[in-house]
Amino acid sequence: MRQVPEPDRSEWVARMRERARLDAEELVPRPPFRVFGLAEPPLRPMALAEAGRVGSGWETITLAYGNWADRAGPFISVTSTAGPADTHEHDAKADLAGVIDQERNRLADHAGVDDEEPAEPPEYAREQLFVGDLAVSGLVCRHGPVWVASLQVGEVSVTVSGRGSGPGSVRLGPVADLEPYLRGRNEMLGQLAERHRQQPPPVLEPAEGVAAYRALAEAALESQSRDVAALHAGRAPRHRAGEGAVMHALWQRAVREQGGISGIDAYQADEIVTRVVNHLTHLQEQAPWFTAEAQLREAAIDETLRHAVLGEDVSSRVAQQAWASYWAHHMSLGAHQSSSVLRAELEVGGPLITVWLEAWSAWAGHR
16 A cells, blocks of 8 residues: 555665575475476576566566567576466467567566557467477467467466577477576666666756645556556556656655655655545545546645645645544554454544545535
8 A cells, every 4th residue: 555666676676686696495306296498499598587486486487588688689488387287268368468568578677668559459369389399389478579478288277488499490398497597686786776877867847835845746647557558458567668767766856855844854754745646546446536527636636645745734634634643543453453454444444544435425516
């Protein structure tokens, strides 16, 4: 429930390095199931891209090959998952489309490149891919420059995705030792860290006071709208190149403006920014009139910002006070309750959130 800006990318790289170190202690030489990788074409560099586990056991291993920072590729990833693949055709197609969404997000996050989605829908077909000398039938999805295939190899389900090199050119083979891939991941993380160090900070449109807050609020609301639309369509929410850095810059500017106006430190200012952004994103999520009535939406955003930033008395003050009460209750529970309990409180409609929604409904009815 806490709406926060994306963390600094250098911090993300540092966390990934630590995760890589911990993974290496358990994954070398290999997990307790067969892992497949790319035998042909001979693409380099190669790296461990992901390693997933359930409880204490490893469940998935993703190996990546080729130019991870170029939209044209060639780039291929191979994911080995213990157990059978989904045999229901509708679900299998949705899974493949989700892999393509993830690949586009990866390119935006790692390379700073937006891979625009074609207007045409994805195409699906049964094709043969080679595992060693054995031809294995798999379901293949193509969408723009990206393709992904799913096939079953013994007790392991294998998902292959690529750009710049088609499925007909791919030959898979077993991987006996993951240590070279772990070294490759460290090298890739080093390149990512260097790339992010070289990126100039985003240039924001000039804004001060409430206007700076407004720019952050609009960015957060637009991002939430895209995420909700994607989820309703059964797709993974898309990332845009650089949007995390822009959101971070917008957030920090709002914090500075709040601190300057109120004469408080950065921590206190950040708490206020967090409360306000959550207020507006929850209003967009919970109040139908917020998205259906443009004038009401504009007035609600304006009053929420003027009340929070400038302390003005506004016509929606009852709703503003109700949100403050709910948020204080939510934050006090946060130290003792799991996030799932807190989300359930919102979804079920606890008394404080009900008072808040009713106050906004009354306000909207009198506009």
